Amino acid sequence: MEKTFQYVDYLWDNEKAQALGDDQVALFLYRSNILGADLRITNYGGGNTSCKTIEKDPLTEEDVEVMWVKGSGGDIGTLDRSGIAGLYTERLRNLKNVYRGIEDEDRMVGLFNHCIYDLNSKAPSIDTPLHGLLPFKHIDHLHPDALIAVAAAKDSEQVTKEIWGDTMGWVPWQRPGFDLGLQLEKCLEENPGIRGIVLGSHGLFTWGDTSYECYMNSLDVIETASEYIAKKVKEKGSTFGGQKIKSLAAEERKQKAAELMPLLRGLASSENQMIGHFTDSDIVLEYINSNDLERLAPMGTSCPDHFLRTKIQPLILNLDTSENVTNTEEVLKKLQPSFDRYREEYREYYENCKHDNSPAMRDPNPVIIIYPGVGMFSFAKNKQTARVASEFYVNAINVMRGAEAISQYTSLPRQEAFDIEYWLLEEAKLQRMPAEKPLSRKIAVVTGAAGGIGKAIADKLVAEGANVVLTDLTEEALQQALKTYKKDQVSVAICDVTKEDSIEEAYKKACLAFGGVDIIVHSAGLAISKSLEDTTLKDWELLQDVLVKGQFMMAQKGVAIMKKQNLGGDIVNIASKNGLVSGPNNVGYGTAKAAQQHMTRLLAAELGGDHIRVNTVNPDGVIVGSKIWEGEWAEGRAKAYNIEVEDLPKHYAKRNLLQEIILPEDIAKGVFACVGILEKSTGNTINVDGGMANAFVR
Structure with missing residues (x-):
């Protein structure tokens, strides 16, 4: 009978595992993925796993043992063969012959490359020898909250003994590297028969002869620690010293966070523009509302994986x-000194701990920001990094909670933390990361984005690195569009651009999802092609409401957020050639488009001092993939030109100078030119029409 678990998820599927046969590497990858799927076991990018197999040496054709291990910078939850390194185990162990001690750690990493068996290997990580110097076929190195709580407790070694007796080893804190591998090897030699090792202030090592045995061993060890902590919490009766303040109601918290996010984003972006994330989960509220917050938060986190992503400590808002956080000027007066003080304390930390060869000081702004009674904000270079930082700090909260229940939480000494944060190997890893895309760190709101031109614009902005909030009239259309993107790239919001409260709600969602807004693209539209006599007042008002009033309100509400951030911004309005060129049966649509174009110029003149650029993109003849060409509009234009509807694409292509069919993707490129290339242009009109001489603006 399989054991049931209360504190971890048992995800092993025998059918899936059996389908992999005897492929030990595939089974190791399967185990890695299901371990990484449970954030209580390890977070994104945290921990590493391995297996050892017998392979043919391509030069000698002799059987050799090869270790397959997660490569540098990978994530076990999404690990595949491209993310692992394959090394000769014996060569790796022979590195003991040339190891010169702790000061030799960085050189040793370079020597891992001399042990490579699989030439398609990912770069081996610093943890490679921790797996290689142990003899087991399958090994997990994980960072479960419960185990790190044990590892970070003041009396960690005694607690380890109390929980597992002689079945678990314990090694005191030491920076990851070759010597830590030697310490694990020594611990095993001194304690033969143990099932795993607790690393002080760090995490857990467990193993097994098969992938399944390793998996079950890991889960069982974590479950045992979790049960022990749950019992201690129950005995203590309260966590984090009890509640100091009461949370606002859920909707009030969201509203307060949405109002504050742009201000915090602006302050946290004093050196590099950031993307935000907000959470107000129960465990976060329990911690940030507690009596012990002021004591625990400045201590910082214990596990290196935690503080590498969350910085040494959070900022607590006063x-x-x-x-009332809607009064920007008054709130800034209160927040600015807190940010200034945080940056100064970070500089002092850097100056006090740096070495002669330390990398230059990094951005001194906080990553984690705590607002007691409301929630926790995180800011980083992109949404995924901001979200993961938040998840890691939640892990750190769980660790503090467990360690305090056991005895007393301890964090790494500042110098040890610095030596990890500014490790030259970590710096080298940062330098190897791919260059950021042009719109990285930007947040866009696109109206009419569930299809047609709006969807093409959203696709282009995402492809160039932006986070995008897709807005449209129906949830169904938005959810369908959402399926085409990866996690953390976009968010969606129902938005009727003719209604002020709907626009405000869409911007609120943008602030909660990403932190604010940098780019506004008003693409929502419709077209009505009728003669003066046939155009009804309802037709006229609908065109004015969607195209003109909608553009006005999108700008008005969005600019208020941009000014809070003080980061500048872009507004791009999708108008039409018809706003410049007179034609039959077009009085309502053409007038509305002309109003859009002139509003763009007026706003460009008004907002230049805030470095908010406002430009127009004028499409023409976008028939393929455009919603406005469905139904009556296409029929009206075909009637105006005395041709059949199916002949419209050819007609529009023939009449432009380049004789090209204009696609939604072409309009998207025009928008990207405005926001990603023409950094010193405002008040301009870009015609994307294949060249229409009568629409030339000059």
């Missing part, structure tokens, strides 16, 4: 939940 704001009461009753304060």
Whole structure:
């Protein structure tokens, strides 16, 4: 009978595992993926796993043992063969012959490359010898909250003994590297028969003869620690010293966070523009509302994987939940000193701990920001990094909670933390990361984005690195569009651009999802082609409401957020050639498009001082993939030109100078030119029409 678990997810599927046969590497990858799927076991990018197999040496054709291990910078939850390194185990162990001690750690990493068996290997990580110097076929190195709580407790070694007796080893804190591998090897030699090792302030090593045995061993060890902590928490009766303040109601928290996010984003972006994330989960609220927050938060985190992503400590906002955060000037007066102080303390930390060869100081702004009674904000270079930082700090909260229940939480000494954060190997890893895309760190809101031109614009902005909030009239259309993107790239919001409260709600979602807005693209539209006599007042008002009033309100509400951020911004309005060129049966549509174009010029003149650029993209003849060409509009234009509807694409292509069919993707490129290339242009009109001489603006 399979054991049931209360504190971890048992995800092993025998059918899936059996389908992999005797492929030990495939089974190791399967185990890695299901371990990484449970954030209580390890977070994104945290921990590493391995297996050892017998392979043919391509030069000698002799059987050799090869270790397959997660490569540098990977994530076990999504690990595949392209993310692992394959090394000769014996060669790796022979590196003991040339190891010169702790000061030799960085050189040793370079020597891992001399042990490579699989030439398609990912770069081996610093943890490679920790797996290679142990003899087991399958090994997990994980960072479960419960185990790190044990590892970070003041009396960690005694607690380990109390929980597992002689079945688990314990090794004190030491920076990852070759010597830590030697310490694990020594621990096993001194304690033969143990099932795993607790690393002080760090994490867990477990193993097994098969992938399944390793998996079950890991889960069982984590479950045992979790049960022990749950019992201690129950005995203590309260966590984090009990509640100090009461949370706002859920909707009030969201509203307060949405109002504050752009201000925080602006302050956190003083050196590099950031993307935000917000969470107000129960465990976060329990911690940030507690009596012990002021004591525990400055201590920082214990596990290196945690503080590498969350910085050494969070910033706690000196704001009461009753304060009105809509008064930008007053709130900034309160927040600015806190940010200044945080940056200065980070500089002092850097100056006090740096070495002669330390990399230059990095961005001193906080990553984690705590607002007691409301929630926790995180800011980083992109949404995924901001979300993962938040998840890691939640892990750190769980660790503090467990360690305090056991005895007392301890964090790494500042110098040890610095030596990890500014490790030259970590710096080298950062330098190897691919260059950021042109719109990385930007947040866009696109109206009419569920299809047609709006969807093409959203696709282009995402492809160039932006986070995008897709807005449209129906949830169904938005959810369908959402399926085409990866996690963390986009968010969606129902938005009727003719209604002020709907626009405000869409911007609120943008602030909560990503932190604010940098790019506004008003692409929502419709077209009505009728003569003066046939155009009804309803037709006229609908065109004015969607195209003109919608553009006005999108700009008005969006600019208020941009000014809070103080990061500048872009507004791009999708107008039409018809706003410049007179034609029959077009009085309502053409007038509305002309109004859009002139509003763009007026706003460009008004907002230049805030470095908010406002430009127009004028499409023409976008028939393929465009919603406005469905139904009456296409029929009206065909009638105006005395041709059949199916002949419209050819007609429009023949009449432009380049004789090209204009696609939604072409309009998207025009938008990208405005926001990603023409950094010193505002008040301009870009015609994307294949060249229409009568629409030339000059």
